Every structure is written in structure tokens, then in C-alpha cells.
Amino acid sequence: MLLNRCLFICLILMAVSITTLRAQEAAHDHGHEDLPSLGIAKIIPTQGNKVRGILRLVQKGDQLKVIGRIYNLTPGEHGFHIHTFGDQRGGDGKSTGGHYDRHGHDHGAPGAKSHAGDLGNIKANDEGLAEVNVTVEGTALHFILGRAFVIHAAKDDLKSQPSGDAGARVATGVIGIGNPDFVWKKPE
Ligand code: CU
Numbered sequence: 001m002l003l004n005r006c007l008f009i010c011l012i013l014m015a016v017s018i019t020t021l022r023a024q025e026a027a028h029d030h031g032h033e034d035l036p037s038l039g040i041a042k043i044i045p046t047q048g049n050k051v052r053g054i055l056r057l058v059q060k061g062d063q064l065k066v067i068g069r070i071y072n073l074t075p076g077e078h079g080f081h082i083h084t085f086g087d088q089r090g091g092d093g094k095s096t097g098g099h100y101d102r103h104g105h106d107h108g109a110p111g112a113k114s115h116a117g118d119l120g121n122i123k124a125n126d127e128g129l130a131e132v133n134v135t136v137e138g139t140a141l142h143f144i145l146g147r148a149f150v151i152h153a154a155k156d157d158l159k160s161q162p163s164g165d166a167g168a169r170v171a172t173g174v175i176g177i178g179n180p181d182f183v184w185k186k187p188e
Pocket residue numbers: 079080081082083150151152163166
């Protein structure tokens with residue numbers, strides 16, 4: 001009789017725990033449809049510089065694109081990276097840390113074998129405008145939200161360690177979730 005009662009209680013406990021497990025699984029079975037697909041970064045100058053711009057990020061399936069315009073650059077190429085921290089304290093951009101590196105890679109040209117934050121160079125025309133339209137490899141928007149774009153004074157040579165010898169940081173922009181209600185406007 002006592003044994004039967006124990007068995008009965010045991011069965012009830014098992015049923016309850018299985019039901020709880022199923023409910024937890026169902027709650028997590030949501031795919032990735034709630035991950036953000038639009039990002040935005042307002043690029044602002046570090047101390048003593050005038051570089052400004054807007055960069056939009058668009059995640060479509062596995063592909064992440066960065067599209068936008070950067071103004072007031074010196075003509076020519078400028079190192080362009082995602083750095084680890086979205087931290088703009090100080091006037092020199094250094095609080096953003098080093099290049100965002102998901103997999104313990106070395107610095108290099110954009111691609112699956114270099115830092116996820118290695119975006120190569122952007123090229124400014126004679127008016128100092130760089131049109132940006134690049135595909136980012138090795139990461140996705142939700143991994144870089146809250147980190148920062150950094151634009152450098154000099155060209156990234158795509159090989160020097162740890163950051164391509166690209167010189168001072170002339171502008172930074174923290175990556176946030178984008179408002180779909182976006183209208184292009186030249187930044188002041
Ligand atoms: Cu950089």
C-alpha cells in the first residue's frame with residue numbers, strides 16, 4: 001500500500017517535470033526572427049577632426065552590408081574597422097579598444113581568416129567624400145550591436161599586426177538598432 005502510494009507520487013512528479021520541460025522547449029523554439037535586421041551608426045569626429053557620416057547596416061539572411069557616406073576625409077584611403085567597444089570616452093577614439101575579433105584571428109584584409117572587424121579601407125574622393133558599400137564577413141548584426149566603427153587617418157596596409165598601421169582614429173560611431181523610418185540627410 002505504501003509502495004503504491006510512492007509509485008503514484010513518483011509518476012505525478014515525472015509527469016509534471018516532463019510538462020515543464022516541454023513548455024520550456026516551446027518557449028525557446030522561436031528561430032531567429034526576433035534578431036534585428038537594421039543597424040545605424042552616426043559617425044562623429046574625434047578631437048581635432050571633422051570627419052562625419054552615417055552608416056546603415058542591413059542584415060539579409062547570412063549577408064550583412066554596410067552602406068553610407070563619410071564626409072570631410074582627406075582624399076585617399078582610410079582604414080575602416082569595427083572595434084570591440086562602443087565606448088566614445090576620451091577625445092582620441094582609443095576607448096573603442098582593438099579590432100573586433102570573434103575567432104582569435106590575425107589582422108588582415110576583409111575575409112573569413114582575419115578579424116571579423118577588418119573592413120579594409122574606404123576611399124575618399126577629392127572632395128573628401130567616401131561612399132561606403134561593403135559586405136561584412138564572419139559576423140552578423142546582432143554580434144556587433146553596441147560596438148563601434150572606427151575610421152583612421154591613414155591607410156590600412158592589411159598586414160601589419162595588430163591593426164594594419166592605419167594611424168590615428170579620426171572618427172567613431174557606435175552601432176545601434178536602426179529605425180526603419182530612415183531618410184538620408186547629410187550630417188551637420
Ligand atoms: Cu581601426
